[in-house]
Amino acid sequence: MTENTAQTDLQLDNFEEKVANDQRIEPKDWMPDAFRKTVLRQMSQHAHSEVIGMQPEGNWITRAPTLYRKVVLLAKIQDEGGHGLYLYSAAETLGCSREEMVQALHDGKAKYASIFNYPSLTWADIGMIGWLVDGAAIVNQVSLQRTSYGPYSRAMIRICKEESFHQRQGYEATMVLARGSAEQKAMAQDALNRWWWPSLMMFGPHDSDSAHSGQSMKWKLKRESNDVLRQRFVDQTVPQAEFIGLKIPDKNLKWNEERGQYDFGTINWDEFMQVVSGNGPCNRQRLQHHIQAQQDGQWVRDAMHAYELKRQTREVA
Amino acid sequence: MNPPSTTALLDTPLLNYCIALGDDSLTLGHRLSEWCRNGPFLEEDLALTNVSLDFIGRARLFYSYAAKLEGKGRDEDDIAYLRDCREYRNFLINELPNGDFAVTMARQLIVDVYDMGFFSALTQSQDPTLAAIAAKAIKESRYHLRRSEEWIKRLGDGTEESHERAQNAFDQLWGYVPEMFEMSDVELQLVEAGMAVDRSALKANWESTMQLILKQATLDVPNENWAIGGGRDGIHTEHLGYLLAEMQFLQRTYPGQQW
Amino acid sequence: MNQQALPLFEIFIRSKRGLDHRHVGSLHAEDCEQALEYARDVYLRRSEGVSIWVVCSSDITASQESDVASFYDPMDDKPYRHATHYKLPKEVDNM
Numbered sequence: 072m073t074e075n076t077a078q079t080d081l082q083l084d085n086f087e088e089k090v091a092n093d094q095r096i097e098p099k100d101w102m103p104d105a106f107r108k109t110v111l112r113q114m115s116q117h118a119h120s121e122v123i124g125m126q127p128e129g130n131w132i133t134r135a136p137t138l139y140r141k142v143v144l145l146a147k148i149q150d151e152g153g154h155g156l157y158l159y160s161a162a163e164t165l166g167c168s169r170e171e172m173v174q175a176l177h178d179g180k181a182k183y184a185s186i187f188n189y190p191s192l193t194w195a196d197i198g199m200i201g202w203l204v205d206g207a208a209i210v211n212q213v214s215l216q217r218t219s220y221g222p223y224s225r226a227m228i229r230i231c232k233e234e235s236f237h238q239r240q241g242y243e244a245t246m247v248l249a250r251g252s253a254e255q256k257a258m259a260q261d262a263l264n265r266w267w268w269p270s271l272m273m274f275g276p277h278d279s280d281s282a283h284s285g286q287s288m289k290w291k292l293k294r295e296s297n298d299v300l301r302q303r304f305v306d307q308t309v310p311q312a313e314f315i316g317l318k319i320p321d322k323n324l325k326w327n328e329e330r331g332q333y334d335f336g337t338i339n340w341d342e343f344m345q346v347v348s349g350n351g352p353c354n355r356q357r358l359q360h361h362i363q364a365q366q367d368g369q370w371v372r373d374a375m376h377a378y379e380l381k382r383q384t385r386e387v388a
Numbered sequence: 389m390n391p392p393s394t395t396a397l398l399d400t401p402l403l404n405y406c407i408a409l410g411d412d413s414l415t416l417g418h419r420l421s422e423w424c425r426n427g428p429f430l431e432e433d434l435a436l437t438n439v440s441l442d443f444i445g446r447a448r449l450f451y452s453y454a455a456k457l458e459g460k461g462r463d464e465d466d467i468a469y470l471r472d473c474r475e476y477r478n479f480l481i482n483e484l485p486n487g488d489f490a491v492t493m494a495r496q497l498i499v500d501v502y503d504m505g506f507f508s509a510l511t512q513s514q515d516p517t518l519a520a521i522a523a524k525a526i527k528e529s530r531y532h533l534r535r536s537e538e539w540i541k542r543l544g545d546g547t548e549e550s551h552e553r554a555q556n557a558f559d560q561l562w563g564y565v566p567e568m569f570e571m572s573d574v575e576l577q578l579v580e581a582g583m584a585v586d587r588s589a590l591k592a593n594w595e596s597t598m599q600l601i602l603k604q605a606t607l608d609v610p611n612e613n614w615a616i617g618g619g620r621d622g623i624h625t626e627h628l629g630y631l632l633a634e635m636q637f638l639q640r641t642y643p644g645q646q647w
Numbered sequence: 648m649n650q651q652a653l654p655l656f657e658i659f660i661r662s663k664r665g666l667d668h669r670h671v672g673s674l675h676a677e678d679c680e681q682a683l684e685y686a687r688d689v690y691l692r693r694s695e696g697v698s699i700w701v702v703c704s705s706d707i708t709a710s711q712e713s714d715v716a717s718f719y720d721p722m723d724d725k726p727y728r729h730a731t732h733y734k735l736p737k738e739v740d741n742m
Contacts (some may be wrong), residue, residue, distance in 0.1 A: 122430065137469075160672045169652075247646055252645055255645060368427065434688045434689055542677075
């Protein structure tokens with residue numbers, strides 16, 4: 072054995088011991104390349120999801136039905152942007168710049184949550200995104216507060232603290248519709264019909280089919296499996312729907328006394344794969360929008376930079 | 389549904405004054421909100437949204453006060469969502485489309501410098517509610533101005549392209565400035581009563597501040613030989629109708645519902 | 648695409664008077680002044696603080712994990728620096 076591999080073995084032991092003892096891995100610590108790559112992929116994907124997620128909701132800012140709903144929606148979307156920013160920052164601790172991550176997104180190499188490739192068609196979709204999409208995200212994020220990479224874990228803790236209002240406002244907005252006129256109630260039910268299944272898909276493939284899950288669980292990057300988290304989401308959401316008189320669009324949904332959980336129908340994984348691979352209803356639109364904003368802002372960023380250089384020169388002079 | 393919302397608002401000077409101030413805030417807040425998810429980079433996106441929230445927040449305060457003054461059961465949303473173009477009373481500059489980032493920031497500087505003068509004067513209003521709203525607004529505007537002033541310097545003294553865009557922005561906005569300092573007879577009555585601000589008295593200060601900032605930004609003060617007004621009389625640009633159509637669509641399509 | 652990356656700044660917030668500034672995250676800005684303004688929009692949307700420090704990330708020198716032995720281990724053998732080191736009778740032990 073060469074001295075180098077001996078060194079690496081020692082570092083690996085040290086790393087694995089930290090993970091085993093539930094200690095956090097910090098940016099300067101030695102970590103296996105595969106770990107670094109996985110945590111970077113997961114964080115950048117999470118960051119992109121927050122930022123791309125601004126679009127379907129942003130679609131309704133100028134049409135929000137009351138001034139109160141308008142400021143709530145704006146504040147919420149602003150939070151999503153902030154969360155993207157926290158996550159980009161956390162990812163940058165691994166030496167990958169935000170520009171590189173965004174470039175990978177534009178090149179189609181980096182993914183984001185597939186749910187944001189569905190269109191927000193009516194006002195009820197805004198309530199539904201808060202209630203279901205943020206609800207599903209929170210289930211996942213609460214679990215990730217204990218993820219083994221320190222900066223990711225801290226970003227999650229911060230994000231969970233802020234996100235709690237997102238789901239509540241979404242449910243509350245949906246509740247008002249469900250208790251409103253027949254048209255409003257129909258609008259809410261239609262939105263639930265469209266968003267329910269994509270929300271379940273947010274947790275990713277079944278554990279048995281998940282490409283990265285096993286290793287991520289071993290590293291404690293992921294703390295609970297896709298199916299466990301999905302079940303938790305279903306169990307908490309079904310009674311919420313019943314409470315406001317909306318019907319979950321799944322004829323196989325029923326309480327399983329024995330398991331103490333809901334049984335639910337089969338997810339359409341073909342649809343999921345279509346959307347993930349870039350062929351969902353809005354994939355191209357979302358990406359194009361992001362690229363356009365980036366390009367439109369180029370001259371602004373250039374101006375900032377040029378001004379700063381001039382300022383520094385003046386200070387030296 | 390509130391029964392009075394289909395009838396015209398009471399036509400009293402103070403009520404109109406509050407509504408005009410609300411309209412200024414709402415139209416500009418609406419325009420700024422269009423930047424959300426479109427900013428030149430993420431940090432600026434969040435900052436623009438904060439400014440937008442401040443303006444929409446002001447609109448809500450002014451409308452709520454107007455509704456209370458009227459005392460007919462109307463609320464802020466009836467006032468925002470159920471008036472058409474001719475009943476809106478905002479300065480035209482606030483309703484103009486965002487244009488590029490330079491136009492947005494040039495407008496912001498014009499408005500922020502104006503707001504600093506206007507709201508510090510309004511804190512002296514004999515009307516305690518208006519004075520209180522002004523006290524809140526002035527704190528916000530101080531931060532807005534800090535941002536827009538910095539940005540105009542960056543754009544003006546940045547690259548050749550940004551300089552040109554910034555100069556064009558001021559050139560194309562300048563004619564919308566004069567109406568901000570023109571007083572109507574009704575408003576002068578409110579000034580007499582110690583309630584309102586004499587906007588014509590703010591002009592000199594506004595001009596000297598703008599000259600100073602534009603000079604530092606290496607930009608020229610545009611020629612002041614054109615003026616388009618009418619906002620306070622409900623004579624708008626063609627853009628406002630579209631803004632309202634979009635903003636009011638749900639309230640108009642499903643009248644009288646709770647949201 | 649010509650991407651000039653904006654410098655990275657680390658943000659520290661004092662959540663209320665009397666407490667330490669705590670690291671909360673980072674953001675990109677062209678200079679310290681701008682970083683300070685964006686810190687308000689990014690990290691203080693819910694009045695989380697009364698004071699902000701910004702530091703250019705490249706100005707931070709961090710210890711390496713490999714330094715652990717020489718940096719921190721020597722501190723481990725000085726238990727007398729810790730209050731718990733001193734066993735006192737129960738009657739006065741809440742000192």
